[in-house]
Amino acid sequence: MDYIEEERLARAGEVTPEAIHHRLVAVRKMTCMTSKELAASAGIKYTTYISQEKAGAPSVKLMTYYLKAFMVDYNFILGGDAGRLPGDVRQAILGHLA
Structure with missing residues (x-):
């Protein structure tokens, strides 16, 4: 995957709630945790x-x-700046954005 494709998948530069939601879902999927597990681990209520x-x-x-x-x-x-992510993290997240 080249840089242009990574930017497109990450919606680089988009700061809309929809784009942020898109990235948050991909990050959650990358963790292999359920929403409930993630909330508990982060120390926030599930809701x-x-x-x-x-x-x-x-x-x-x-x-x-x-x-x-x-x-x-x-x-x-x-x-959506994927360039700041470690390579393995970037690839895992982008895999969930594809």
Whole structure:
């Protein structure tokens, strides 16, 4: 997969709630955890997690969890900048965006 295809899949530069939702779902799938497991691991209520993912509006707490636990940078979640992700993480997430 080339750089242009990666940017297209990640919706690079798109900061709409829909684009952020799209990336949040891919990150969750990359973790191989259910929504309930992920919420518990991140220390937030399941209903809060679901509403943040659906609205494309993650909290700082959720994004910090993704950064510390999975090395998923805020810049990817909010703006689709996959270039800041470690190679294995980038490929795993992009696989869920394809």
